[in-house]
Amino acid sequence: MKEILREIGKIYRCLDSISNIEFKQFDLAKGQYAYLVRICENPGIIQERIAEMLKVDRTTASRAIQKLQQSGFISKESSPENKKVLLLFPTKKGQEVYEILLEEENYTNKVALQNIxxxxxxxxxxxxxxxxxxxxxxxxxxxxxxxxxxxxxxxxx
Incomplete structure (x- = not known):
């Protein structure tokens, strides 16, 4: 039943499009919201772990994380154990937007699952x-x- 994966794809594209439009007002570019959510939920996470969680390659994750840092949503700090390892943390700005992202997630879940x-x-x-x-x-x-x-x-x- 190839329709199942096609429906999942349609749902993903629908939600991604909505998010990209709505989150533009918070200066979040395409898809950056997913990275910000993972960093806020896992302060001190490393870039490789986020890439694994989101199922993206390291280069894609690196670009998104760099843009989040440049926009002031996150900060990078060296690990106390290994200075080469960079830990990612939300800034105050990132944490404030994260609260809005959670509201969006709750709303979207409610709408999407209302008849299930x-x-x-x-x-x-x-x-x-x-x-x-x-x-x-x-x-x-x-x-x-x-x-x-x-x-x-x-x-x-």
């Missing part, structure tokens, strides 16, 4: 977590330069 019973919401979450777990090995493989199985038959020619 709590039981079905739990089932849906479980199914989505299962789908993600099935896809993560492919994500890791491709991220490390590997090739997924379906491509191998085309590359033999």
């Amino acid at each position: 019973s709590v039981k079905d919401q739990k089932t849906l979450l479980s199914l989505l977590e299962n789908m993600r777990a099935c896809l993560e090995p492919d994500w890791t493989l491709v991220k490390k330069g590997g090739q997924r199985q379906y491509l191998k038959k085309f590359n033999k020619k």
Whole structure:
């Protein structure tokens, strides 16, 4: 049922588009809100962990984090154990916008799930977590330069 992943994609694009428009007033560029939320929820997190959480490559994470720092939403501090490791923390400005992002998340959850019973919401979450777990090995493989199985038959020619 290829329609399932297509519907998930439509939901993602719909929410991403809304967020990018609404969050522009807070000087958050495309997708930066997701990084800010993770940093606010995990003060002292390192860039590599955020990339893993959001399923993006390090370069993408680095650009977004750099822009957040330049805009005054986050700060970077050297780890006391290893000065080469940079820890990310929200600034006061970042924390204030985070509160708005939480309100948006709560509102969006309420709207999106309004016609789905709590039981079905739990089932849906479980199914989505299962789908993600099935896809993560492919994500890791491709991220490390590997090739997924379906491509191998085309590359033999």
